[in-house]
Amino acid sequence: MAKAKSNTEDYLRMYRQMVRIRTFEDNANQLYLSAKMPGLTHMYSGEEAVAVGICEALTDDDRITSTHRGHGHCVAKGAEFKQMFCELLGKAEGYCRGKGGSMHIADQSHGNLGANAIVGGSMGIATGSALRAKLQGADDVTVCFFGDGATAQGLMYEVMNMAALWNLPVIYACENNGYSEYTKTEEIAAGSITARAEAFGIEAHRVDGQDVLAVNDLTRKLVARARKGEGPFFMELMTYRYHGHHVGDINREYYRSKAEEKEWKENRDPIIRFRAHLVSEGIATEDDLDAMNAEVEKDAAEAVAYALDAAYPDASEVDMHVFAA
Amino acid sequence: MREITLSQAVNEAIAEEMRRDASVFLMGEDVAEAGTPFKVLSGLVEEFGTERVIDTPISEPGFVGLAVGAAMTGARPIVDLMFGDFIYLVMDQLCNQAAKQHYMSGGKLTVPMVLRTNMGATRRSAAQHSQSLQALVAHIPGLKVAMPSSAYEAKGLMKTAIRDNNPVVIFEDKLMYQDKAPVPEEEYLIPFGVANVKRQGTDITLIGTSSMVQVAEKAAEILALEGISAEVIDPRTMVPLDEATLLESVKKTSRAIVIDEGHQSYGVTAEIASRLNEKAFYHLDAPVLRMGAMDVPVPFSPALEDLTVPTPEQVAANARKLCAGELIHAA
Ligand SMILES: Cc1ncc(C[n+]2csc(CCOP(=O)(O)OP(=O)(O)O)c2C)c(N)n1
Numbered sequence: 001m002a003k004a005k006s007n008t009e010d011y012l013r014m015y016r017q018m019v020r021i022r023t024f025e026d027n028a029n030q031l032y033l034s035a036k037m038p039g040l041t042h043m044y045s046g047e048e049a050v051a052v053g054i055c056e057a058l059t060d061d062d063r064i065t066s067t068h069r070g071h072g073h074c075v076a077k078g079a080e081f082k083q084m085f086c087e088l089l090g091k092a093e094g095y096c097r098g099k100g101g102s103m104h105i106a107d108q109s110h111g112n113l114g115a116n117a118i119v120g121g122s123m124g125i126a127t128g129s130a131l132r133a134k135l136q137g138a139d140d141v142t143v144c145f146f147g148d149g150a151t152a153q154g155l156m157y158e159v160m161n162m163a164a165l166w167n168l169p170v171i172y173a174c175e176n177n178g179y180s181e182y183t184k185t186e187e188i189a190a191g192s193i194t195a196r197a198e199a200f201g202i203e204a205h206r207v208d209g210q211d212v213l214a215v216n217d218l219t220r221k222l223v224a225r226a227r228k229g230e231g232p233f234f235m236e237l238m239t240y241r242y243h244g245h246h247v248g249d250i251n252r253e254y255y256r257s258k259a260e261e262k263e264w265k266e267n268r269d270p271i272i273r274f275r276a277h278l279v280s281e282g283i284a285t286e287d288d289l290d291a292m293n294a295e296v297e298k299d300a301a302e303a304v305a306y307a308l309d310a311a312y313p314d315a316s317e318v319d320m321h322v323f324a325a
Numbered sequence: 326m327r328e329i330t331l332s333q334a335v336n337e338a339i340a341e342e343m344r345r346d347a348s349v350f351l352m353g354e355d356v357a358e359a360g361t362p363f364k365v366l367s368g369l370v371e372e373f374g375t376e377r378v379i380d381t382p383i384s385e386p387g388f389v390g391l392a393v394g395a396a397m398t399g400a401r402p403i404v405d406l407m408f409g410d411f412i413y414l415v416m417d418q419l420c421n422q423a424a425k426q427h428y429m430s431g432g433k434l435t436v437p438m439v440l441r442t443n444m445g446a447t448r449r450s451a452a453q454h455s456q457s458l459q460a461l462v463a464h465i466p467g468l469k470v471a472m473p474s475s476a477y478e479a480k481g482l483m484k485t486a487i488r489d490n491n492p493v494v495i496f497e498d499k500l501m502y503q504d505k506a507p508v509p510e511e512e513y514l515i516p517f518g519v520a521n522v523k524r525q526g527t528d529i530t531l532i533g534t535s536s537m538v539q540v541a542e543k544a545a546e547i548l549a550l551e552g553i554s555a556e557v558i559d560p561r562t563m564v565p566l567d568e569a570t571l572l573e574s575v576k577k578t579s580r581a582i583v584i585d586e587g588h589q590s591y592g593v594t595a596e597i598a599s600r601l602n603e604k605a606f607y608h609l610d611a612p613v614l615r616m617g618a619m620d621v622p623v624p625f626s627p628a629l630e631d632l633t634v635p636t637p638e639q640v641a642a643n644a645r646k647l648c649a650g651e652l653i654h655a656a
Contacts, residue, residue: 059412063398065394094431095430095431095433095449096429096430096431096433097431097432098428098431099429099430100429100431101433102634104429104430106426106429106430106433106434108430108433108434113397113398113434114426114429114430114434116422118417118421118422121417121418121421121422122422123390124386124387124388124389124390124391124393124394125393126362126394126397126416127387127391127394128390128391128392128394128396128397128398128402129395129398130394131391131394131395131399131400132394132395132398132399132400133398135376135377135400136348136399136400140381141552141632144395154386155386155387155390156416157388158384158386158387158388158390159384159390159391161382161384161387162381162382162387162388162391162392177427198633207440213351222351285627293573319552320432321427321428321430321431321432322427322428322466322467323427323469323491324427324432324435324436324437324490324491325490
């Protein structure tokens with residue numbers, strides 16, 4: 001764990017946000033398994049410290065771009081359960097009026113430019129957002145989330161080159177969960193991932209993605225520097241996804257062992273670790289945290305119930321929003 | 326009225342819009358000091374500086390992606406794609422990213438960007454620098470597609486494109502950059518989705534796009550000498566398409582030929598012809614004819630290249646047969 005901070009409120013909010021993501025995912029998983037949720041979805045459980053550690057260092061004016069595994073980023077950036085569950089179920093009150101679903105939630109009010117189903121597809125968008133900030137003299141920073149698998153996409157190298165040439169306020173956050181779909185990272189990534197950014201002269205850091213304080217500390221420093229025009233930066237966050245690649249990926253022993261999953265879940269869980277830290281530092285009691293968990297669970301259950309009952313969009317919406325006015 | 330080239334018209338349109346709106350900026354390969362290989366953007370960097378006229382590395386998907394992100398967050402980028410053929414490189418950014426954001430977000434996100442690029446064969450540029458890929462882009466919901474047919478059109482359509490809140494792709498014909506036309510000094514905009522009836526006629530409608538408008542006009546002159554009265558229409562924008570004006574014309578003339586420089590198969594001509602067949606069938610005295618570029622990669626040799634693109638003579642010949650009641654593709 002990174003060094004203790006005195007900001008109790010921040011710590012409790014980070015804890016709560018991690019629990020909110022985990023709870024959201026548990027409910028989404030249930031919705032899917034009980035055949036109430038259409039489509040498919042990719043769980044973020046296990047990676048909470050990454051999204052929360054990073055997004056807690058950002059303001060609503062700072063932008064993020066997200067991935068196919070985007071619920072965690074969306075929650076961490078401030079989204080509400082109700083509109084998220086409505087979106088997952090294709091309901092009119094969803095963030096995107098049911099037109100995006102799990103893989104495309106965008107929440108502009110909190111600076112989330114949207115999840116993206118094209119692996120690596122949002123790297124241009126994030127870098128373009130940073131270019132806009134620089135051109136307009138705005139001091140917001142954009143964080144681009146992507147997986148280790150996405151580092152094999154050529155687009156990343158094109159945009160890192162421009163970001164470095166033009167000192168853009170963008171932070172590339174590579175969530176290295178060890179796999180891209182059903183393939184181990186070592187099988188698809190030659191050399192070191194951080195070295196790829198370093199080749200462009202981009203300062204790159206490797207950080208324990210299961211340690212929310214370490215992620216948050218580093219991000220806060222990098223964001224402050226990016227605001228001053230010292231960007232871009234690159235972070236490789238070592239993390240793990242507990243579920244399969246997507247909700248239907250149940251039998252996965254052919255590509256990763258149960259023992260490995262158990263090891264991460266039991267000994268490296270970001271929520272368990274942070275919880276122990278909060279208790280041992282006297283920031284909260286077990287009872288306080290249990291109460292917080294219960295409150296989040298209640299919120300989620302209510303949001304799910306609301307979303308299940310909510311109306312689908314009217315048929316007249318089908319050809320609405322093809323073009324902007 | 327003064328006459329300026331299509332190239333100057335585009336340049337003026339962009340300069341005026343950049344003066345009017347500080348959020349408009351330009352980027353692409355060699356756009357600044359070089360002003361692009363066709364010199365269309367010459368001088369803009371002197372007025373607006375390298376902050377707003379940005380030379381990019383040779384990274385088409387990268388800088389089109391940057392434009393999407395900049396547009397989504399409050400800027401109005403104009404991206405210069407040096408050759409229309411490079412659209413293949415940027416398909417993901419254009420079609421999966423730019424075109425989809427507004428819809429996928431339920432109307433929350435907008436992508437007000439312009440991708441200006443070119444099209445057209447007969448420049449002896451061979452197969453990778455001669456394509457007319459408008460149909461490829463027009464196929465994707467969420468993208469608007471404009472095809473200026475003269476300097477006047479180029480200026481008015483460009484200004485409208487820059488002010489539009491959607492991704493717009495503008496195809497300029499490489500051969501027309503030096504073509505002059507009367508262009509007023511005062512400001513004007515050409516609205517999207519409004520076709521231009523270039524020439525009135527009663528016997529047949531010739532619908533042409535971009536340089537094929539000139540081909541259609543020349544064909545109309547040939548036909549006029551023979552007593553055949555051809556109406557010539559420039560739709561100006563493929564998306565949105567001014568179907569009403571096209572239908573109205575066909576209902577009057579009862580015959581039509583659609584001419585575009587994209588490949589014939591699955592192309593712009595097929596779409597327009599099909600709509601006329603669907604919506605004006607009982608007004609037609611002959612099948613609507615399509616004339617596109619041949620379905621071959623564009624050859625280098627002048628002797629071959631010239632064969633691939635519709636000519637006024639071919640258009641006139643087809644029109645003559647249609648008006649005489651001959652079935653052109655009779656089995
Ligand atoms: C361009 C593209 N290629 C392939 C896919 C299919 N696909 C979806 S997720 C994924 C794996 C991505 O791995 P990674 O970037 O490491 O992210 P993770 O799923 O591990 O979070 C693949 C191959 C896709 N959606 N887009």
